[in-house]
Amino acid sequence: MSTALLEVRNLVTEFDTDEGRVRAVDDVSFTVDAGQTLGVVGESGCGKSVTALSIMRLLPQPMGQVSSGQIIFEGRDLAALALPDMEKVRGAAIGMVFQEPMTALNPLHTVGKQLVEALIVHEKLAPAVALGRAVEMLDRVGIPAPDVRVAEYPHQLSGGMRQRVVIAMAMICKPSLLIADEPTTALDVTIQAQILELIQQLQQDMGMAVILITHDMGVIAETCDSVVVMYAGKVAERGTVFDIFDRPTHPYTRGLLESIPRLDHPPKQRLRTIEGMVPALADLPPGCRFANRCEWRQDRCEDSPPASERVAGDHYVACLRHREWQGAGV
Numbered sequence: 001m002s003t004a005l006l007e008v009r010n011l012v013t014e015f016d017t018d019e020g021r022v023r024a025v026d027d028v029s030f031t032v033d034a035g036q037t038l039g040v041v042g043e044s045g046c047g048k049s050v051t052a053l054s055i056m057r058l059l060p061q062p063m064g065q066v067s068s069g070q071i072i073f074e075g076r077d078l079a080a081l082a083l084p085d086m087e088k089v090r091g092a093a094i095g096m097v098f099q100e101p102m103t104a105l106n107p108l109h110t111v112g113k114q115l116v117e118a119l120i121v122h123e124k125l126a127p128a129v130a131l132g133r134a135v136e137m138l139d140r141v142g143i144p145a146p147d148v149r150v151a152e153y154p155h156q157l158s159g160g161m162r163q164r165v166v167i168a169m170a171m172i173c174k175p176s177l178l179i180a181d182e183p184t185t186a187l188d189v190t191i192q193a194q195i196l197e198l199i200q201q202l203q204q205d206m207g208m209a210v211i212l213i214t215h216d217m218g219v220i221a222e223t224c225d226s227v228v229v230m231y232a233g234k235v236a237e238r239g240t241v242f243d244i245f246d247r248p249t250h251p252y253t254r255g256l257l258e259s260i261p262r263l264d265h266p267p268k269q270r271l272r273t274i275e276g277m278v279p280a281l282a283d284l285p286p287g288c289r290f291a292n293r294c295e296w297r298q299d300r301c302e303d304s305p306p307a308s309e310r311v312a313g314d315h316y317v318a319c320l321r322h323r324e325w326q327g328a329g330v
Contacts, residue, residue, distance in 0.1 A: 004031035004072075005209050006055070006177060011069035011079075013047075013054045016062075022281040024050040026233040027069075029308075034176065037203070037210045039224035039241070041217060041256070045278055047233040048213045049099075052179050054079075055211075056096055057086045074176070092122040095170030097199075099182040101162035104169075105154040111138070111165050112150035115172055122173050137168045141198060160191040167198065174206055181213045196223060217260050221245055226314070229253050232278050232289035235308065239315035249317040251294045288320065296321055 013025035025047045032038045040048045053059050054066050057078060071078040074093065078086060090096075098104040106114060115134035119125045125133065131150070138146035141164040154162055163183065170178060180199060184192035200223060203210050212223060220227055220241065227244040229237040229252065237250040248254045255274040276293035279285060285292065287302040294301065298321065306318040 003033070005034045005036075005074065006032040006211075007070075007072040008051075008055070009070040009072065011051065011054060011071065012067045013050055013059065013064065014067045015064050017282065019282040023067075023284075024064075024233055024281060025054060028228075028230070028233075028235050030228050030235070030238055032177065032209050032211060034209055035203075035207055036226065037212060037224045039220040039227045040211060040213045040230060041215060041220050041227060042230035042236075043215060043278055045232075045281075046230040048230055049181050051230075052096065052181050052211065052213055055179065056090055056094065057081075057083075058090075058096075088122070091118050091170075091175075092173045093175050094177045094179065095173070095175040097163075097166050097170050097178065097180040097183045099185045101159070101166045102154060104166050105162060107154055110151055110153055111157070115150070115165075115169055118169060118172055133172065134168075137172045138165070141165075141168045141171075141202070142194075143168075159187055160194065163187060163191075163195055164198065167195070167202070171202055171206070171208075175208060177209045177211070178203070179211045179213070182215070183212075184219075217256055229256070232284065233281065234289060235316075235318065236290065237315075237317045237319075239311070239313070243311075243313070243315040247311075247315070249311055249315070249322045250290075250319050251296050252290050255293075288318075 008028060008030050011025055011028045012023060014021050014023050028051055030038065040051065042048055055071055055078065059065065066079045069079065078089065112131060112134050115137065116127060116130040119130035119133055120127065135146045135150050138149055143149050143161055143164050157165065184195050187195065196219065199210065214220060224241050226240050227238065228235055229244065229250065231252050237244065237253045244253060248257055258272040261271060274293055279289055285302060287304050288306050291297045291301040301320055304320065306320045308316045308318045310316055
């Protein structure tokens with residue numbers, strides 16, 4: 001029996017669109033152990049955020065739905081839970097930090113009211129006690145004068161402070177899992193580092209697991225234990241952070257790593273890029289979805305979709321040719 005805190009098994013998420021039904025997440029599987037940090041990386045539109053929204057059962061309705069698969073969290077399948085039961089999990093056992101804090105915060109309510117609401121709903125605390133907890137949490141996430149800020153509205157705070165409030169909201173009920181979806185996208189680089197450090201510190205203090213969704217391979221290298229590389233709705237490669245960075249096996253993973261600026265990079269030489277575009281979900285190729293951009297492709301790559309195969313240990317890759325260049329030492 002699996003001891004994972006979260007186990008996503010063969011998840012398929014579909015949307016009804018004007019062009020028909022499309023699969024935004026296609027047969028995605030991964031696990032997250034208690035206290036572990038899992039990084040989910042890939043280009044925009046690869047299915048990272050939809051995977052997170054599927055776990056939280058926050059897909060836009062009525063067009064989005066989990067069509068098949070399981071989301072086993074603490075022994076229960078979230079995909080099969082009745083909505084009232086899911087609402088007890090969301091915000092209490094699983095917290096989520098969204099990309100843009102102004103879309104997660106209600107501009108009509110004070111910061112304190114939005115923090116207190118979660119405590120009253122999930123922990124049945126009296127309003128005065130909940131307010132005290134809210135002030136403590138704001139102080140814990142590094143907001144100065146928390147007893148004053150608790151009475152302010154989101155528009156009165158800076159972008160970095162709003163994101164700290166969103167983190168406080170996600171963690172005020174001490175969840176066992178935090179999903180952070182591009183938590184530093186709208187912030188400058190100095191504040192980005194502070195927010196990532198804050199999440200890591202709170203994770204250590206509370207012992208929770210984290211799913212960190214990002215497009216930044218540097219952030220993945222610094223913060224994660226294991227990595228899922230997604231492309232066009234599918235998992236291209238997954239493994240430990242050492243597997244992905246020391247032994248990248250999928251051509252897409254290699255391309256992402258080669259596009260990272262390095263201190264030893266020749267000053268006049270351009271960084272490598274991955275030519276082409278991610279295919280549209282409504283017009284996916286029959287074979288490997290990365291084939292049209294891959295320098296290693298063969299005719300069979302465009303005809304047959306690759307299955308996920310075990311490379312070693314917990315390292316898996318979906319590429320028809322990975323054994324060839326492993327043997328050749330490529």
